[in-house]
Amino acid sequence: MNALFDDAGDDRTRWERLCQQLHHHAHCYYVLDAPEIPDAEYDRLFQALQALEATHPDWVTPDSPTQRVGGRVLDGFGTVRHRVPMLSIRTETDTEASGAQAFDERVRKELELTPSDPPVGYVAEPKFDGLAMSLRYEAGVLVQAATRGDGELGEDVSANIRTIGQVPLRLPSDRRPVPPVLEVRGEVYMRRDDFEALNERQRQRIAAGAKGEKTFVNPRNAAAGAVRQLDSAIAAERPLSFFAYGLGEVSPPADGGPTFATHHESLMALRDWGFPVSSEVALCQGVDELIAYHRRLGAERDRLPFDIDGVVYKVDRLDWQRALGFVTREPRWAVAHKYPAQEQMTTVLAIDVQVGRTGKLTPVAKLAPVFVGGVTVTNATLHNEDEVLRKDVRVGDTVIVRRAGDVIPEVVAVVPPAPVAGDAQPTAEGPQADLFAAPARGPLFGMPSACPVCGSAVVREAGEADHRCTGGLFCSAQRKQALLHYAQRRAMDIEGLGDKLVEQMVDGDIVRGLPDLYRLGLSALARLDRMADKSAANLLAALEASKHTTLPRFLFALGIRHVGEATARELARHFGGLDKLMDATPEQLLEVRDIGPVVADSVHTFFQQAHNREVVEQLRACGVHWEEGAGTSDAPQVLAGQTLVLTGTLPHLSRDQAKALIEAAGGKVSGSVSKKTHHVVAGAEAGSKLDKARELGVSVIDEAGLLALLSSPPAADGADTPG
Secondary structure: OOOOOOOOOOHHHHHHHHHHHHHHHHHHHHHOOOOOOOHHHHHHHHHHHHHHHHHOHHHOOOOOHHHHHOOOEOOOOOEEEOOOOOOOOOEEOOOOHHHHHHHHHHHHHHOOOOOOOOOOEEEEEEEEOOEEEEEEEEOOEEEEEEEOOOOOEEEEOHHHHOOOOOOOOEOOOOOOOOOOEEEEEEEEEOOHHHHHHHHHHHHHHHHOOOOOOOOOOOHHHHHHHHHOOOEHHHHHHOOOEEEEEEEEEEOOHHHOOOOOOEHHHHHHHHHHOOOOOOOOOEEEEHHHHHHHHHHHHHHHHHHOOOOEEEEEEEEOEHHHHHHHOEEOOEEOOEEEEEOOOOEEEEEEEEEEEEEOOOOEEEEEEEEEEEEEOOEEEEEEEOOOHHHHHHHOOOOOOEEEEEEEOOOEEEEEEEOOOOOOOOOOOOOOOHHHHHHHOOOOOOOOOOOOOEOOOOOOEEEEOOOOOOEEEOOHHHOHHHHHHHHHHHHOOOOOOOOOOOHHHHHHHHHOOOOOOHHHHHHOOHHHHHOOOOOOHHHHHHHHHHHHHHOEOOHHHHHHHOOOOOOOHHHHHHHHHHHOOHHHHHOOOHHHHOOOOOOOHHHHHHHHHHHHOHHHHHHHHHHHHOOOEOOOOOOOOOOOOOOOOOEEEEEOEOOOOOHHHHHHHHHHOOOEEEOOOOOOOOEEEEOEOOOHHHHHHHHHOOEEEOHHHHHHHHHOOOOOOOOOOOO
16 A cells, blocks of 8 residues: 555546545544655645546545545535434533442442442543534445434534545445444544644634634634534635544444444444544443543643543443443443533622523623633623522622533632732721722622513522522513423424524514414514525424424423423323313322422412413414323323333334323333333334344334234233233
8 A cells, every 4th residue: 555656557447546545545644643655745646536536527426535625515404313312421520539439339230230240341531522423334435424413313514524534435344344334423623733723824814804714712612613614615624633432323243234242342443444543542440440540531631632521431341231221311331520620710790690491590790701611701600699698709809710510600719809918917097008908899799679681579489599580471581491492392393493583582572472483474584683584484384383292292391390301291191181280289280100299389380370371272272282181091001011112213203202102101111122121113224222122032013013002902910021
């Protein structure tokens, strides 16, 4: 591969040889950091390939080295459904050694290991501060790159990701076979030196009078902005890098896929396939080595060429990962262990009060801008009145600001004022006394008695730390948050109804309550900023589609305090219909599984309010409807006591729809297959869960089988054994 290109052979042969050599030298340069030829020679090879492809444009393939330069301008990003969800990892907020200890204890307990059993093997990796990315290869060729999005739906950013030199366009098969389908998970990031060079170029452009240019706050924001450029030529100018850290969908062994026993083996395979894997990845035996790794990388954090905000621990054995499974939407077999948040000092310019969806008032410190943890911070939460008074935060104070968990800025403490003239405090009278006085402080903070947004009365309920506005949906701040909550994907799923649009609707008095959403017309929407006729029509279509929903989704969408998705499902299951629920007494609500006095009182209070009942009735009058009685205690609980696992893509039901049907019939949906699983519902492109089910002898059914189960008579007691 070291021989330089010569002109021997026909055009097609030269083209193939050029592609092969350029792929090889790009890998040496970007991944191995060991270039074999000078930049000028690489440029000569590249130009030769460009000339051949200009003569034979039909030879250009998506994996040609020339396709890295960008140039496509997109109308927008397409949506990609992740066949294997890109789940988030639980964060261990204890940044000391006990964070690793807590994780190891949970793992050993779940695996039923005794103190005499050997230490658990883990893979420890840096937690990169970048943008999670999924790369899909078919027959060894990159066919799609997608962002994480919400874990199930991401954005197709293939054109921009092709510009990253560290991302292989075609996978080499000389070291190990390439599976027919290989989905690689990793992080797009920007090195610190590349970030500084980018900002220097930006400053030069600004100085030269270029319009629309700006410098970037931190490498992560710069990387995220580059990935989401509609013009891939701009993305190609941004120096992005990539690290691979895991796999998504992979062809099963029966279809030519690999077999791995450990996570570390899969990382080594990724290296063989040409992906950069961090040299900081380490195998650790037991908790002591995890603690040592966390401390070592923390000490080297500032010297690394890229930003990290912690480390990630993963159980190495894949069979143990499958046994541990998932809780909610997070794997039990992995955890992110953060480092102590970075702190800086700044000045409190004012203390404002913000109003949330449930009316909660939160004091927020307005700060002199300060750079903390890679972000310029101008606001920091003070949580509640008690916290402000405990810390004695006042306007004019110098305070320590911390980005808690590297995400939410908060005021940690007030810095005591230093004496003006040395450490000694002289006693002085008259004009000279002011020379030694501490800087003037503002008055003590007090929560307002009236809502700063709508003027409604503010109350503090007995036994609570929070103050709340009593204005409900009359309060525009609460109205905005209520609309956004109502529209979210796991509630009414109204695509296109975002923050800026909701703000315009409420501030313009176009939408005063939830029912007004369904009374919007095309002409009114089209007059709003950034709302052309097509966008308005799409939003109206999404609103119309949202009218057909389920009772659990509707209950969750109403935003009843303390009622999340799981509680909404239990309420719908127990009462079967909205009218029964609205008329339920607190005692009747306490009969619902997993509902205690606080939730029961919140639900009862909500539906006793005349204006809340009016909102519900107006929504019904607007056409919002669901199937009453589905999945309730009155309906046949044919799957009571049974656990099912969903895998692959079903022909007619979405994952959420199938899950709702199973739960409505009294069943439980799990994220992992075990001996306790009753059925695995497998669709197209089912992955490792299907293999695990066959290995354990668990019943495997398709969508038709699931529907048959749902329509069958309830099983007799004791008839719910797996298999």
